[in-house]
Amino acid sequence: MVEKGGIIQLKNIDVTFHNEGKTIEAVKNVSINVNKGDIFGVIGYSGAGKSTLVRVINLLQKPTSGEVIVNDKSLTKLSVKDLRKERKNIGMIFQHFNLMRSLTVFGNVDFPLRDSKLSKQERKEKVDKLLKLVGLDDRANNYPSQLSGGQKQRVAIARALASDPEILISDEATSALDPKTTTEILKLLGRLNKELGITIVIITHEMDAIKQICNRVAVMEDGALIEEGDLLTIFGSPKKKLTKDFVDTSTQISSVLDEIKESGIAGSISGRLVELNYIGNVTNEPLVVGLYKKFDVEANILFSNIERLQGTTVGIMLFALTGDDDKVSEAIKYLNSLNVNVKEIDITESKEA
Amino acid sequence: MTNFINTYLPNVVANWEGDNGFVVAIWQTLYMTFVSAIFAGIFGIILGILLVVTTDDGITPHKTFYNILDKLVNLFRSIPFVILLAVIGPFTKLVVGQTIGPKGALVPLIIGTAPFFARQVQLALVEVDHGVIEAAEAMGLSPMKIIFRVYLKEGLPELIRSGTFTTISLIGLTAMAGAVGGGGLGNMAIAVGYQRFENDVTIVSMIFILILVFVIQGIGDLLVRKLEH
Numbered sequence: 342m343v344e345k346g347g348i349i350q351l352k353n354i355d356v357t358f359h360n361e362g363k364t365i366e367a368v369k370n371v372s373i374n375v376n377k378g379d380i381f382g383v384i385g386y387s388g389a390g391k392s393t394l395v396r397v398i399n400l401l402q403k404p405t406s407g408e409v410i411v412n413d414k415s416l417t418k419l420s421v422k423d424l425r426k427e428r429k430n431i432g433m434i435f436q437h438f439n440l441m442r443s444l445t446v447f448g449n450v451d452f453p454l455r456d457s458k459l460s461k462q463e464r465k466e467k468v469d470k471l472l473k474l475v476g477l478d479d480r481a482n483n484y485p486s487q488l489s490g491g492q493k494q495r496v497a498i499a500r501a502l503a504s505d506p507e508i509l510i511s512d513e514a515t516s517a518l519d520p521k522t523t524t525e526i527l528k529l530l531g532r533l534n535k536e537l538g539i540t541i542v543i544i545t546h547e548m549d550a551i552k553q554i555c556n557r558v559a560v561m562e563d564g565a566l567i568e569e570g571d572l573l574t575i576f577g578s579p580k581k582k583l584t585k586d587f588v589d590t591s592t593q594i595s596s597v598l599d600e601i602k603e604s605g606i607a608g609s610i611s612g613r614l615v616e617l618n619y620i621g622n623v624t625n626e627p628l629v630v631g632l633y634k635k636f637d638v639e640a641n642i643l644f645s646n647i648e649r650l651q652g653t654t655v656g657i658m659l660f661a662l663t664g665d666d667d668k669v670s671e672a673i674k675y676l677n678s679l680n681v682n683v684k685e686i687d688i689t690e691s692k693e694a
Numbered sequence: 695m696t697n698f699i700n701t702y703l704p705n706v707v708a709n710w711e712g713d714n715g716f717v718v719a720i721w722q723t724l725y726m727t728f729v730s731a732i733f734a735g736i737f738g739i740i741l742g743i744l745l746v747v748t749t750d751d752g753i754t755p756h757k758t759f760y761n762i763l764d765k766l767v768n769l770f771r772s773i774p775f776v777i778l779l780a781v782i783g784p785f786t787k788l789v790v791g792q793t794i795g796p797k798g799a800l801v802p803l804i805i806g807t808a809p810f811f812a813r814q815v816q817l818a819l820v821e822v823d824h825g826v827i828e829a830a831e832a833m834g835l836s837p838m839k840i841i842f843r844v845y846l847k848e849g850l851p852e853l854i855r856s857g858t859f860t861t862i863s864l865i866g867l868t869a870m871a872g873a874v875g876g877g878g879l880g881n882m883a884i885a886v887g888y889q890r891f892e893n894d895v896t897i898v899s900m901i902f903i904l905i906l907v908f909v910i911q912g913i914g915d916l917l918v919r920k921l922e923h
Contacts, residue, residue: 425836429833441844456839
């Protein structure tokens, strides 16, 4: 899983908390390698340890064991002073923005620059440039309390970029925002990644956020990393149950299946119910017509969701196949041969726990 | 007006000037209040900051140091002021050379107020958003810079609020210190007004103290309003 030379390398990270005699393993033996220019997503439910894990990257959270290598420097071995210097290379944004209430927008972005060697004039130019970059140049003299959530997060992003970091960590940065604002902030992060070449690590519990900008994904459960890979692989053929749950929630197929089971229309659906997953250009083949012509099998489309991820099509469909039983089996084999992942679904079974 | 004062406040007029008069008493009260406010303010802020940064989830946690300081602050806060005045008498003599008069009142006033204010400072700074502190740590700021640029800056309105509150209760203490030899308006109200049955002196002393309290409260409120966004 760990290749050489990533900009962020976490090696066998353990984080254990001791609280009133109880031991909590927040992170268990996690290794991650993030390459320069990646937008790396870490997804998991709350309490999965993802926040603790990303805090290990800039050592806001000291790992109980394991090694943290950023830019070929082993942070775990640095002195306190050197660590502070390295932290300037890692920007961070937070769920609750964490802006200074007593400072204006300008003051907040200028805050990390106060220790820099820049002159007052150069600092002003830099802050103005950063505010322009995040689209808030007209709000420089406002206080955070006068801004909306999305605007506050933009200020926080500008502040995080002030020290020209090569890495940006986003800790649930869109979780307190509405869907439209979330998309705007994610687009901004995507743009920064392209324009500045900044490596971004995002943690979230929303697959939609991951889907929009990440190229690589890690899934965490109970402190452990259970699955990792590029976005298309994770999205197109999730291996672990939790990963599939996240994907299903995002494509909405799970709610459709629930709807079918609960509404009692299951009985009225004839034929065998199959779920189809595919990546790439299978959609160009006229699937439904093909099945009918070749196997005399009728495909009733109950659900279909097709999205473009990283410029590639990823589809998920729900078919009810009717016809001669042997023919239906042959049809499924045919679909498999087209690189479509087919899974039969028993709708009469109760929902999996 | 002069007639009214002469008729209804005869003793106030008689006690207006001179070494034990109102003018001197007002100055003594102001002197005791502001000198001890400045010193107690400095000590209180230092102690309060130490409490905040050394606590378990502070920026430089230190269990033993925190526990000792925490207990000491509690201890000094628990001693009734009148008893403190007497108990630290020898110490007071050592520091300022006398135990009576406004100067002699300074030491107990500072020692009585600083731990109280330290607690107020601690409460004010603990209220500073922990996320902002974390953001500052993530930016690579040293603990010293976090104290000055984040804690004191973000906590300033709350600090002024507790400073105002503490100064007002300090005025109460100067009255008490005055009654046992410190001088000032407290002494005036008790030694002259109460013990010689010159009620007008007691009432006018109280009015001067109330004016002082209102002025301080007003300035504090004004500053807080200006600072809060």
